[in-house]
Amino acid sequence: MKEIFLILGSYLLGSLNFAIIFSKLLKKSDIRESDHAGASGVFRQYGPALGTATLILDLLKGVIVGWVAIALSVQTWCLVISGVSVVAGHDWPIFFRFSGGGGLATLFGFLIVILPVDTGIFTLGTLLLAFIFWKTPLGKAVRVLGRPVPAAAIFGIIAFFIFVNLKYGFIWYGLMILLLGIEIGVRRLVVMINDKRKEKLEHTH
16 A cells, blocks of 8 residues: 555655746746746746745655655565656646646656666766767757757766666666656657647737
């Protein structure tokens, strides 16, 4: 039973999308009407103070799920599904009509708890790669699902996925990263489709 409660609780915790909560409570608006429902969107729309608060809270969602899963000594499959669930809650929050953010901060918070050394090394490596190639063609953004993503991030994620598979095996950690990547990619695709629909509606009016 503890596994079921952890998975469901992870999804509900993830569904607390603080970008939407802050925009509705403090700004009397819905950030999804103007920007991305995550820390980056809050930074752009409402400034660094709220943006930083959103980023920290999004990170903490993943951290809390990782800590609880470890404290309960759940099996690896439950740990994996819990991580996927908290990110899924952020992406498709039940409290906000299943329309949320991208989940990267929440994902990072979860991974830094369950795979601290590996995640830290590859995060630093990716940042270093981004710095080295900042002014070169490799450092420029590439378009993934219609949205620009730094090339260094692509290299870092692929390298991290390969490393985890070699070290831990595809089941369970490799599968978790693959599922999380698919989940975030699908969310990005949904956002891109919705953006195009909004553009068409604006043009028709």
